[in-house]
Amino acid sequence: MPAISESSTRLSVLDPDVALMLSVRDGSPEAFAQLMELHQDRLLGVLVNWSGNRQEAEDLAQEVFLRVYQTRQRYRAKARFNTWLYTIASNLLRNHRRNNRLRHAASLPASESGPFGAVRSLSQGTPVEMAPADRAQREEVAETVRRAVAGLQERQRLAVLLNKFEDMSYLQIAEVMGMTEKGVKSLLARARSNLRDTLGPLLDRSAQLKDHES
Amino acid sequence: MNAPELPEETSKVEDLSAWIDGELPRDSMEKLEHDVAHDPKLRAEATRLKAAWDLLDHLPKPVASHDLTNRTMAMLQICDTTTQRFEPSSQFASVKPRGILQLALWWALLAFLVVGGYGIARTLDTHRFPHPAQSRFLWLDMASVAPEFRGDLEFLRWLAQPSRFGSDMP
Numbered sequence: 001m002p003a004i005s006e007s008s009t010r011l012s013v014l015d016p017d018v019a020l021m022l023s024v025r026d027g028s029p030e031a032f033a034q035l036m037e038l039h040q041d042r043l044l045g046v047l048v049n050w051s052g053n054r055q056e057a058e059d060l061a062q063e064v065f066l067r068v069y070q071t072r073q074r075y076r077a078k079a080r081f082n083t084w085l086y087t088i089a090s091n092l093l094r095n096h097r098r099n100n101r102l103r104h105a106a107s108l109p110a111s112e113s114g115p116f117g118a119v120r121s122l123s124q125g126t127p128v129e130m131a132p133a134d135r136a137q138r139e140e141v142a143e144t145v146r147r148a149v150a151g152l153q154e155r156q157r158l159a160v161l162l163n164k165f166e167d168m169s170y171l172q173i174a175e176v177m178g179m180t181e182k183g184v185k186s187l188l189a190r191a192r193s194n195l196r197d198t199l200g201p202l203l204d205r206s207a208q209l210k211d212h213e214s
Numbered sequence: 215m216n217a218p219e220l221p222e223e224t225s226k227v228e229d230l231s232a233w234i235d236g237e238l239p240r241d242s243m244e245k246l247e248h249d250v251a252h253d254p255k256l257r258a259e260a261t262r263l264k265a266a267w268d269l270l271d272h273l274p275k276p277v278a279s280h281d282l283t284n285r286t287m288a289m290l291q292i293c294d295t296t297t298q299r300f301e302p303s304s305q306f307a308s309v310k311p312r313g314i315l316q317l318a319l320w321w322a323l324l325a326f327l328v329v330g331g332y333g334i335a336r337t338l339d340t341h342r343f344p345h346p347a348q349s350r351f352l353w354l355d356m357a358s359v360a361p362e363f364r365g366d367l368e369f370l371r372w373l374a375q376p377s378r379f380g381s382d383m384p
Contacts, residue, residue, distance in 0.1 A: 029290070033283050040278040048276050058279060065286050142272040149273065163235065164270050170237050189224070189231035196266040203265050 017081035025072045032072075036065055039085060046086075046161045050093060052150060060096065064089045079175060082166055086176040090158065097154065141202065148198040156191035159184060230260050234267065 011018045017038065023031035040061060047057035047064075067088050075084060149157060155177065162168045162176060170184045177184070196203070232238045233246050250257050279285075358379065363369055373379050 029287065032290075033287060036283045036286060040282055041276070044278045045273075045275050049273050054276065057276075058282065061278065062282060062286050062289070066289060069290050138272075141269070142274070145269050145272045146274070149270070160270070164267075164273070165275075170232070170235070185228050185232050185237065186224075188235070189228040192231045192234075192263050192267060193227060195270075196262050199266045199269055202269065203262060206265075 011077045011080075015080045018077045021072075021075055021081050021084070022077060024069065025075050032065075032069055035068075035081070039082065040065070042165055043085065043089065045165045046089070046158075047093075049146070049149060049161050049165075050154075050157055052146075060089075060092060064092055067092065080172065082168070083172050083175050086162060086166065086168075090176050090178075093158065144199065144202050148195055151198055152191055152194055156187055156194065159187045160191045160195075163188060226256075227259075227263075230256070230263060234260065234264050 017035060020031045020035050020038075024035065043064060044057055044061050047060045048054055051057050051060065064085065068085060071088070149160065152160065159173050159177065162173050166172075168176070170181045170188075173179075173184045173188075174181045179187070229238060229242060229246050230250075233243060233250075238246060250260055359370065359373065
């Protein structure tokens with residue numbers, strides 16, 4: 001159909017990943033490997049911060065990519081590639097959480113039962129040459145932020161992560177999560193309010209520090 | 215330091231949030247920017263919402279294992295091979311392990327009912343007819359029995375014994 005192929009071509013120009021995914025659909029494993037390399041870190045970022053467990057997140061990322069490949073024949077270039085990728089991820093997360101909710105609650109010790117309980121070792125990127133006090137402070141802030149995000153309701157958390165990590169618009173988030181744009185606007189506003197409340201003490205402290213410095 | 219009060223209308227917070235994300239339509243944006251410029255409380259609220267959001271930059275940004283792509287590609291090869299191997303009988307692919315288990319349970323229940331039913335029937339039969347010959351079907355030529363005795367089952371059964379006037383075969 002000319003109309004579809006025309007829009008596919010236009011999208012392929014706007015989003016090179018669409019062209020790669022079309023190659024995957026036509027049976028190119030090399031294109032798939034390339035897509036994986038391009039998206040795996042950011043996908044993992046979303047999944048780690050959503051689940052709070054590095055190993056679980058990596059397994060989920062692998063499962064997402066497997067599903068992308070297995071459903072490649074159904075791919076239609078109607079939107080950016082990451083909308084397709086995260087729609088699959090969102091469905092997988094929903095099923096995964098539903099299936100494992102009870103198992104997780106039963107198997108994790110109380111101190112690690114939060115979604116971010118097991119990612120303390122993830123604060124990579126802290127410069128080695130940073131002073132210990134600064135590093136400790138940075139770690140503390142990171143931990144507080146992780147816990148605040150973990151405290152968000154699951155849908156709020158996913159919307160926040162898609163917006164923050166993937167820089168997705170409300171329209172894209174709506175497509176990924178099967179909601180309206182208005183719903184996403186409301187969801188993100190509630191998430192922001194919750195984060196502002198949870199991170200309030202941290203914000204107050206940093207405001208005091210700024211006052212003190214000035 | 216007290217947190218600024220939330221604006222009364224939820225829609226105001228939603229608009230503030232969308233404004234920070236650059237998702238507010240132009241007309242609403244102009245109105246909100248005017249409100250923010252003239253309302254210190256609203257301005258403080260916007261600043262705080264944005265500051266909280268900026269703290270999310272502290273979230274971990276992990277790097278995938280160097281072999282994730284290779285492992286996934288290997289999995290795909292396995293899946294492809296498996297799909298090809300089972301393609302001729304793909305109608306069974308939709309039978310999930312849980313469905314198989316349920317089917318097995320139904321068969322087990324059916325077998326139990328059949329065996330149990332047979333056992334119960336046999337027990338009752340043995341109880342009613344202690345002698346094996348009594349539980350068999352016996353045949354008797356009723357025409358040779360006088361009408362006044364045809365209603366007496368015990369007498370008919372006695373007559374139908376193969377050693378008397380009956381037989382095992384019709």
